[in-house]
Amino acid sequence: METKKLSSEEVIIDLKDDFAFKPFGFVLFAGKNGTGKSFAAMSIYNLLSSYSLPAYDHEEAWFITQADLNMLWSDEPHRALLKALCDCKLLIIDDLGTRAPSTAFMDFLYALVDKRYTFRLKLGTIITTNLTSVAMREQFGDAFFSRVASGRNYVFTGEDRRFNNLGF
16 A cells, blocks of 8 residues: 655646546545545546546536535435446535444445445545544444555645635
8 A cells, every 4th residue: 555645736736647548446535524525536537527528428527525425326316326426427526524424335435445445446536534544433334445545545745725715
C-alpha cells in the first residue's frame, strides 16, 4: 500500500495521465476538511469526461457523495443502482464516513466496493474521506478498508482552505 503526501494540485498531475487511458483500481484521498480532496477528485472527473478520452464517456463516470448515495440507495431499486455503480468505468465516492451508515447500507456499500475490487484492473474508483485509517477500519471494517486502501493512497495536509478564504 503506497501512501503519498501531496497538494491537491500535485495529486491531479500525478493521476490524470494514469486515469486518462485506462481506469485502474482504487485511489483513496484522506485528510482533514478543506484540504482539497473533493477538489482533486472533481478535477480528475472533469478532465476525463471533457477530453473525450478513449476510456471514458460522460455516462460511464459517476461523482457521488455518501449522502447522495445513501439517499439514492433508499429510493431506487437496489439492484439497478448497484449494477450502474458497479459497471461504470470511473466511480468517485466523495465524503465517505461523514455519516454513520446503517447496517443495510453498509451491506450495499460493501457489495459495491467488493465488486469494483474484483474488476479493479478495468474500473477506476476514487474515494475521498476525512477519516483516518483507524477510524475507517472501525466504522467500515477491515475487509472494506483493505479493498479501498489497496491502490494508491494520498493524505492531504494543511489548513482548511474554506476557512482561510472566509476573511473572519
